[in-house]
Amino acid sequence: MTRIVAATVAVLLAVEVCAFALADRALVVTITGAALAAALLWIRSNLVRHADAVSDTPVDAAANSLQRWHSRTETLISWADSTRADWDRRLRPMLARQFELAVGARTRKDPDSVDATGRMLFGERLWPWVDPDNISRTGATEPGPGRDVLDEILQRLARL
Known part of the structure; x- marks a missing residue:
């Protein structure tokens, strides 16, 4: 921005010298009025262009991040409604990891x-x-627990 203002001042001085x-x-x-008007329009257009570039970047990044989160959440919910094999392969490791982090205990140690x-x-119904040790080898034919169970598990993890 300082370069633009310095260039504008230099051009105005050159126009003044030529006009005098x-x-x-x-x-x-x-001539001086026309040069000043052109310089002010040039500065304004650069400021508008710079403001648009600055304001678009965070909004787009936030919108993209929100879209990725929304898509990932929909995928997780679809796995909960799918088969037990999908639950065991995709959701159980994530939930077990969150449980271990929340409790501070490692499964391998104790x-x-x-x-x-x-x-x-x-409780006996959700555990x-x-x-992490309750993986079924024949889970491809068994139904998953569904989104209600996933929701209740996530609520209990959030209370920790």
């Missing part, structure tokens, strides 16, 4: 403690859907 070299003083006012904590937190 002429003998007709009425022409000096006209599996009995993690199992007891999971049963206390989720089998979060338990």
